[in-house]
Amino acid sequence: MSDKSVQKKKYIVETARKVFATKGFKTVTMKDVVEACDISRGGLYIYFDSTESLFEEVLKNELLKSDTDVETGAETAITNSDILTLFFRQQKKDILNNRDSLIIAMYEYCFMTKTTGAKTLMDKEVYAASSFLEKLLKAGNSTGEFDVEDPKKTARNMVYVLEGLKLLNRTGDISEKMIDDEFVFLLQGILPAK
Amino acid sequence: MSDKSVQKKKYIVETARKVFATKGFKTVTMKDVVEACDISRGGLYIYFDSTESLFEEVLKNELLKSDTDVETGAETAITNSDILTLFFRQQKKDILNNRDSLIIAMYEYCFMTKTTGAKTLMDKEVYAASSFLEKLLKAGNSTGEFDVEDPKKTARNMVYVLEGLKLLNRTGDISEKMIDDEFVFLLQGILPAK
Amino acid sequence: MSDKSVQKKKYIVETARKVFATKGFKTVTMKDVVEACDISRGGLYIYFDSTESLFEEVLKNELLKSDTDVETGAETAITNSDILTLFFRQQKKDILNNRDSLIIAMYEYCFMTKTTGAKTLMDKEVYAASSFLEKLLKAGNSTGEFDVEDPKKTARNMVYVLEGLKLLNRTGDISEKMIDDEFVFLLQGILPAK
Amino acid sequence: MSDKSVQKKKYIVETARKVFATKGFKTVTMKDVVEACDISRGGLYIYFDSTESLFEEVLKNELLKSDTDVETGAETAITNSDILTLFFRQQKKDILNNRDSLIIAMYEYCFMTKTTGAKTLMDKEVYAASSFLEKLLKAGNSTGEFDVEDPKKTARNMVYVLEGLKLLNRTGDISEKMIDDEFVFLLQGILPAK
């Protein structure tokens, strides 16, 4: 693929991302993408032959970005407690961010592709977050910052809570305060008793 | 509306329920419903003029049923701890039940109707569950079964966890064991320290 | 199917016949038929979901007609020789008739559907013509009109010739005289030597 | 045209031949050819600007080959009877050969191009075969091998039969035995009465 093609593909993926963020997955048509990109009908098919394949590419891109985000964040923080706070703050942004988020599209995509490798995708994310938190909790345990009996299960619990909040913000009303309250609640559960 | 009409409407709603349970919300067409009900195209439009209005009716029906379920269950249990266990058991069924559940359809429906009153629906459910748990925890506190500092927040936390599990089972792999583990985790958090 | 539907289906089949006679089979699109019938895109799909199924219906109709033609002709002729002449005359019309004939469409259709039951169709026609001629030759033998050693093989031979002429008129130039000459040739082959 | 170009054109024609032999004429697209040849879309257009012009080139090539075939065969045979048998044997191969043959493509091409000079092509072939047979029959007459009253008409008749058989094998079921039988029938018609 020529350099120009690579650029164009990238342009399509980025433009499509906006479309998916706005409309979710299921109702996005190739026509929507064509119009958003202002290219010809046939032109899009050169690069992607369905919204599925296009969305998969969008997700790939997305994961790369988020990986980077995590790393960057982690480098500048100091204590485990700080890292956790940072993580929660990031999650809060994710939870509240409706306009720019692929979450709904991703949910819809996952609902559709029950059998295929799509599940793996969410699983991976969950696993990554869970592992990250587990390590953090363990590290915090050893520094005395936290007092967590079963870091693995606590991490899991946190992931469930985060996922629940994320969903509920798309299906109902979750205020910023509610998220803050919940994070405080989670923190209290892991801080050492005085 | 004549008696016959009422019957027919009921029949349509019940049949449509199966369709929504199978296909979710977004991809269900009026045609799907017409075929599942084996009625005429025009006939369906007499009762419902869109999948939205039809699904709303399906949901109304559903809520009535689930209310009844809870009451029934509650009557036969004894201690607050029993009730909670019962509640968790019921939730587990909901979480794992893929075939017969409207959850995906409901999520999809909620995703679509960001602005409208649809959100209220999920909010109501969440509020109901949250209140129920709160009362339960308080009651348990007073009997000494539980030792919960802030029943409201703990109830909220549980609701988030449940919602997270429900979602993750649709988008990824949640095993029965993982649910059990999590319930044990939640219980340990509210039992009085020895 | 209502009476009106039957009428409409019939109308479509008859109109489509003209289209196939003009354009052959392969290049006929559903759009062509829709335009020829002056009905809506979706309207055609109520009755036929592909040019294949439509053409099959056209052919069914056609066979009914041609059967009738043969009978009618046969009833008014007297000697076997007359019948044969009549048959040849009819065949000549078929061979030369380009505008109104489904032959090309049928060939194209058969070429495409090598495996399916389409072949049977041509086979049937060939078999029918062959049997008809065989009987005629035998009958002529017994009246002394003809002197044919092997009626079956002679009949077969005639069928091949007819098919060859039919084809060659579509792919090259076969003049009326060439057909007449050939028919004379065939007749000379079966008349008793003086 | 450079030497390289000539080679490439030849390569395209030969590759396209296979495509036409497989798919007939009408459904072959420029894209099919491009893919079969593994060249660029634009590259093909340098040499041919339509499937028509490409197919015409394929046919030209084909005729050269078949001419050669006939000559070669003729040189090694001895009696006129032998030559005829050889000719029939060759024709039988043509009739039965489905995979590697351009016959269907040629028919389709001729059907389409009713007006243009394409018909001449089939006419030429027919004329060639007819002349060839006529000469053969005359030669056989003079050696006493055959006893044919009107060689021209008999030759014509044979050509029609051959064409009929060729077609019927593509549209219906013609067994090898049926061809053999017919050839025996034709031979009996021209052998001198004992």
Add this chain to the structure above:
DNA sequence: CATGAATGAGAGTTCATTCAT
């Protein structure tokens, strides 16, 4: 009320053809 034929808008998809590189 109920039916189901009919319409027409719109999505998906494929290719012939062009053209900048």
Add this chain to the structure above:
DNA sequence: GATGAATGAACTCTCATTCAT
């Protein structure tokens, strides 16, 4: 010459919705 991305026309097919019966 050669490439292959790009365009846009054309075709297939599906449904929401209407309406005469």
